[in-house]
Amino acid sequence: MSQNRDGRTPGVTTFEREIMTSSIKRRSLAAVAIGASAVLAAAVVPATTHAANKLTIAFVMGAESDPFFQAMKVGAIAEAKVKNVNLVWQGDPSVYSPATQIPIADAVLAQKPDGLVLIPTDPTALQATVTKAVALKIPVVNVDTHVNDLTNVISFITGDNADGGSKAADAIAKAIKYSSSKQFQVAVGLTSATATTNVARLEGFKAQIAAKYPNITIVDVAYSQSQPAVANTNVSNWLTKYPKLNGIFAIDGTNADGAAAAIQAKGLVGKVALVGYDAYKKNVDLIAKRVITALIAQDPAQEAKLAIDTLVDYIGGKTTGIKKNVVIPNFAIDIYTHASDKKKYTYVQK
Amino acid sequence: MTTQITQAPTPASRAKGLLKNQQFILVLVLIAMVTFFSLKNHIFFTNAVFANVLSDWIPVVLMAIGETFVIITGGIDLSVGSVVGFSGVVTAFAMRNLTAHNVNQNTTLAIGLLVAVAVGCGIGLINALLITRARIVPFVATLATLGAFRGLCIVTTGGGPVGEGPDSAIALTVPKYGPFNSPGLVVVVLVVIIGLYLHKSRFGRYTYAIGSNSFAARSAGINVKAHLTKVYILSGALSGLAGFYLYLRLSVGSPSSGQSGELDAIAAVVIGGAALAGGVGKITGTVLGSLILTTVTSGLIIIGVAPNWKQVVVALLIAAAVFSQGLRNWTKGGDL
Numbered sequence: 001m002s003q004n005r006d007g008r009t010p011g012v013t014t015f016e017r018e019i020m021t022s023s024i025k026r027r028s029l030a031a032v033a034i035g036a037s038a039v040l041a042a043a044v045v046p047a048t049t050h051a052a053n054k055l056t057i058a059f060v061m062g063a064e065s066d067p068f069f070q071a072m073k074v075g076a077i078a079e080a081k082v083k084n085v086n087l088v089w090q091g092d093p094s095v096y097s098p099a100t101q102i103p104i105a106d107a108v109l110a111q112k113p114d115g116l117v118l119i120p121t122d123p124t125a126l127q128a129t130v131t132k133a134v135a136l137k138i139p140v141v142n143v144d145t146h147v148n149d150l151t152n153v154i155s156f157i158t159g160d161n162a163d164g165g166s167k168a169a170d171a172i173a174k175a176i177k178y179s180s181s182k183q184f185q186v187a188v189g190l191t192s193a194t195a196t197t198n199v200a201r202l203e204g205f206k207a208q209i210a211a212k213y214p215n216i217t218i219v220d221v222a223y224s225q226s227q228p229a230v231a232n233t234n235v236s237n238w239l240t241k242y243p244k245l246n247g248i249f250a251i252d253g254t255n256a257d258g259a260a261a262a263i264q265a266k267g268l269v270g271k272v273a274l275v276g277y278d279a280y281k282k283n284v285d286l287i288a289k290r291v292i293t294a295l296i297a298q299d300p301a302q303e304a305k306l307a308i309d310t311l312v313d314y315i316g317g318k319t320t321g322i323k324k325n326v327v328i329p330n331f332a333i334d335i336y337t338h339a340s341d342k343k344k345y346t347y348v349q350k
Numbered sequence: 351m352t353t354q355i356t357q358a359p360t361p362a363s364r365a366k367g368l369l370k371n372q373q374f375i376l377v378l379v380l381i382a383m384v385t386f387f388s389l390k391n392h393i394f395f396t397n398a399v400f401a402n403v404l405s406d407w408i409p410v411v412l413m414a415i416g417e418t419f420v421i422i423t424g425g426i427d428l429s430v431g432s433v434v435g436f437s438g439v440v441t442a443f444a445m446r447n448l449t450a451h452n453v454n455q456n457t458t459l460a461i462g463l464l465v466a467v468a469v470g471c472g473i474g475l476i477n478a479l480l481i482t483r484a485r486i487v488p489f490v491a492t493l494a495t496l497g498a499f500r501g502l503c504i505v506t507t508g509g510g511p512v513g514e515g516p517d518s519a520i521a522l523t524v525p526k527y528g529p530f531n532s533p534g535l536v537v538v539v540l541v542v543i544i545g546l547y548l549h550k551s552r553f554g555r556y557t558y559a560i561g562s563n564s565f566a567a568r569s570a571g572i573n574v575k576a577h578l579t580k581v582y583i584l585s586g587a588l589s590g591l592a593g594f595y596l597y598l599r600l601s602v603g604s605p606s607s608g609q610s611g612e613l614d615a616i617a618a619v620v621i622g623g624a625a626l627a628g629g630v631g632k633i634t635g636t637v638l639g640s641l642i643l644t645t646v647t648s649g650l651i652i653i654g655v656a657p658n659w660k661q662v663v664v665a666l667l668i669a670a671a672v673f674s675q676g677l678r679n680w681t682k683g684g685d686l
Contacts, residue, residue, distance in 0.1 A: 065503075065606045067510035093504040094606040222651065227606045228511065229596055233406055237651040240398040241391070254606070257511055261600045264520045282513040282602065 057311050058088040058113040059304070060105045062121050062144075062195075063226050065094035067253050067280045068300050069119075071347035072143075075301025076117075079308045087308075088113060096191060096226040098125035105129040109136060115311035116140045117304075122194050123148045139314050141307045144300070145196040150324070155310045157326040159298035161197050164330040165204025165249075168275045171294035171332055172247040173213045175273035180215055186247040187220040187238045189231050189255035201251050201277065219245070224255050231258025239266045247273035247293075253280050260291050279333055279346045287335055294334040297345035302328055372623035372674060376638040379667070380645065387649035394652045400529035405599065406644040408537050409434060409592035411637060413611050414618035415544055416585030418636045421619050422548075423581055424561040424628025425488035429477060430589040430615050432499035434608025437469040437593030439503050442512035442603025445519075455516040462515070463594050470590020473499060474583035481582065482575040496612065503605035511602035519598045533595055545633035557581060561628030617664050618643055621671045642667065 059076050061069045073089055080087035090108050092100040101121045108116070109132055116133050118140055120126035127147045133140045134152045142156045150156055176184055188205065190198045202221070209216050219242055224231035231254060238245060239262060248263075250256040256276030260283065263272055270290050276283055279297035286292040310322055331345050388395035413430040420427040441462040448458040473495060480491035525531050530538070548554040556577050559567040568574050589608075596607045620626065621642060622635025646663050650656070 063606075064509040065507075065604070070509045093501060093509070094609055220654070222656075225609075227609055228600050228602065228604045229607055232600060233402070233647060234651060236402045236405065237399070237648050240396065240402060241393055241652050254604075257600060257602060257604065261520055261602075264601070265523050265599070267524070280510065282511060 054084060054086050055115070055312060055315060056086040056088060056111075056113040057115045057117060057308055058090065058108045058111070059117045059307075060101065060108055061089070061091040061119045062101070063094050063096040064091055065254075066096065066226055067347060068144075068278050068298070072300035072304045075304035076308060078301070079305040083308060083312050085308060085312060091119075094226065096121050096195070098122035101126065102129065106132070109133055109138065112136060113138060114315055117143055117307045117311065118147075119144045120147050120196075121145070121192070123196050124194075139311060141310050143303050143307045154314055155307075155322055155324060155326060157303050157306050157310070158197070158328070159300075159303065159330055160327045161200035162204030162207070163327075164277065164296040164298070165201035165206075165251075166208040167330060167332045168201070168249050168277070168294075168296050169205045169208035169213060169216075171275045171296075171334065172249060172273050173216065175275070175293040176246040178213050178216065182215060184213075184216045184246045185219045185242055185244055186216055186249060187222075187235075187242065187245060188218060188249045188251060189234060189259055190221060190223050190251045191226050191254060192223060198251055205249055216246075224258060226252075226254050228254050228257035228261070231255045232262050233258075235259040235262035236266065239263070239268060239272065245272055247275065250274060250276040252276075253278040253283065256280075256283050256292065256295070260286050264291055279342075281346050284333060284342055284346045287333065287337075290335070294332055297331045297333055297347075299328050299345070300347065372671070373632065373634050373638060375674065376622065376635065376642065380638060380642055383642065383645050383649060387645075387653055390653040394649060397525070397529050399648055399652060401525040401531070403641070403644050403648045404525075404529050404534050405523060405531065406647055407641055408534055408595050409608070409611070410614050410618060410644055411541060411640040412537065412588045412592035412595070413608075413615035414622075414636045414640045415541060415633060416588035417612075417615040417619050418622070418624055418631050418633060419548065419557055419581045420488070420585050421616075421624045421626060422557050422561045422628060422631040423578060424564065425481065425578070425581075426492065426616070426626070427477065427582065427585045428489065428492040428612045429473060429495040429499065430585065430592075431608040431611030431613075432496045432503070433470050433473050433586055433589035434593040434596060434611050435503045435605055436473070436499040437466040437590040438597045438607045439507055439512055439593075439603040439605055440469045441466040441594055442515060442597055443506070445515035445597075446512060449515050455518045458516045459519070459522075462597070463591075466590045466594035466597070467587050468590070470586040470588070470593070471583050472586070473590075474586020475579070477586065478579035478582035482578050500609075507603070507605045509605060511600075511604045513602040515597070515601065515603075519601045523595075523599045533598065537591075537595075541633065541637060545637075548633055553577075553580070558629055561630070563629075614640075614643055617668055621664075621667050623671065639671075 063069065076087055076089065088108060090104050092104065098121050102125065116138050118129060120142065123146060127149060130140050130147050130152055140153050142153050144158050146156045172186060178184065188202060192198055220238055222234040235248060235258060248259050250259045259274055263269055263274055273293040275294045276292050277296045279295050283292055283295055306326060314322060333342055333345060393399060417427055417430060444465045445458050445462040448461060477492050477495055480486045481488050522533060523531050527535060556572050559572060560574055560577060564574055593608065597603050618640035619636050622639035624631030643664060646660050650659055
């Protein structure tokens with residue numbers, strides 16, 4: 001029902017107005033209720049349909065739109081099948097943020113899974129989720145990123161992010177033909193200021209530059225919030241602001257997407273080195289076109305596999321072989337990498 | 351016989367009149383911002399930065415123009431950001447298939463454009479049906495489609511970007527005419543045409559009439575439901591166009607494209623002087639409002655301030671715009 005700016009419909013009695021308002025409210029509430037029920041039903045189905053003797057492991061990740069998590073999902077589903085585990089895969093569709101992750105984690109804990117794999121989007125904000133899980137006697141494994149206090153986390157499984165940052169520094173230095181007689185400028189595109197993976201990669205990158213490439217200056221850092229379009233805006237402006245920019249370290253896949261598009265649009269392919277993170281097929285293909293100089297590949301499917309194996313063992317009482325920290329090495333892919341290695345490290349996507 | 355004497359406006363009254371004109375104030379704000387950013391870093395005042403600003407401006411203004419029509423009718427369209435994402439993803443799938451079948455790149459892009467706009471029109475029609483037939487209030491109806499189509503972006507793509515389309519996509523976004531790229535010029539022409547359509551045509555008059563008093567509009571013979579349907583389809587179509595532009599810019603259909611775009615669109619419209627109660631709004635205001643938003647984004651990066659400050663600046667601008675509307679109403683004798 002259309003209304004005027006007072007929020008009233010002219011020519012209609014108060015009684016009629018109340019009936020109409022109530023009708024609109026009912027319809028709106030019905031629409032909300034139907035939508036919410038559908039979403040809740042979709043979310044709850046995996047946890048409620050499992051057989052009584054089958055373990056349920058919940059996997060709460062960062063943002064579904066990040067292909068890194070897609071590759072991890074492929075690995076998790078495959079291992080869940082092998083181990084006969086009921087997998088509950090949850091996370092925000094596209095926002096990598098504790099604000100969206102905490103309610104999802106709470107909803108998952110309410111289903112009382114047998115184990116929880118948590119990829120905390122913030123080390124402090126998600127600490128309470130671990131505490132709640134422990135109170136419910138649900139064992140927790142952290143993957144990729146971790147909470148501040150790992151005392152109650154049975155294992156933390158990750159790629160070696162500091163090593164990845166260090167390898168990225170080596171790849172940029174190689175691409176820009178680093179020499180001690182010249183000064184070089186690089187910028188770093190991150191997704192979030194607090195995600196532990198981002199922080200560790202940046203620290204590894206900075207440490208390697210300080211140790212081996214002192215003539216490289218990090219002139220800027222910016223955050224993309226997992227959106228390639230935001231990363232594109234950041235890099236487009238850097239390429240204007242720093243006409244002598246030699247290289248960019250795109251710290252994850254969405255930053256690499258945005259940076260690659262900006263470098264192409266500015267006609268700077270081959271002139272600005274771009275080292276990205278995560279071996280998505282599209283970005284691996286851009287290495288052959290010289291848009292991306294190198295990619296630091298992790299093994300998210302392996303991380304997911306190990307997380308599920310760890311929880312299955314722990315719940316089954318086999319705790320002796322569980323390591324508190326598991327670090328999976330990275331691999332740098334560039335134009336010279338053998339095709340078989342490229343294939344091996346390119347992420348499997350849906 | 352009486353003689354009416356009209357007083358010629360004095361310079362003081364003329365200046366007072368100008369200061370009551372929201373568009374004039376927005377131009378001043380824009381000039382002040384450009385001056386400030388240029389003084390902080392002279393690189394800001396270059397073609398390359400203006401090109402960045404305009405490239406960011408294209409999707410925002412397209413969403414915001416559609417939103418202006420909707421807001422003038424007294425409604426709201428929260429789905430514009432999701433339309434951008436979903437139309438970009440669907441067009442990316444379509445163009446990937448056409449490229450795989452070796453279809454000519456220009457044909458692929460033309461079909462991709464039509465697909466994106468058609469997807470936008472389709473979602474606009476769904477919004478319109480929910481509002482006019484199911485009688486769900488616009489806020490709730492478009493909130494539902496916002497969630498549904500953002501979710502479908504993830505479901506259809508599995509969460510990842512959809513690439514392998516025509517190689518020439520990014521080349522189209524390279525500036526060719528000063529700071530403008532080819533799609534940018536097309537958008538400027540489109541905005542002028544749509545502006546004239548809103549302010550000079552019967553369609554525009556109906557839009558204002560419905561927003562001012564829908565009962566009176568209906569009594570005057572305007573088919574309100576049919577008109578609102580057209581307005582929501584227009585909003586969807588323009589957001590679909592924005593989705594196509596973001597595809598060109600990134601060379602991928604990203605499921606996160608357009609995320610929170612509805613907030614930028616509504617902010618641009620409100621800063622531009624439109625009233626959320628309906629019946630008030632101008633395309634020139636929206637154009638300036640969206641230009642201010644994208645100028646802030648690039649400006650903060652160029653002067654080295656964290657872009658997160660953009661939210662603070664935008665909030666202040668919205669507050670100032672709404673305050674200025676209230677002030678104008680008050681000086682006309684209304685309630686402050």
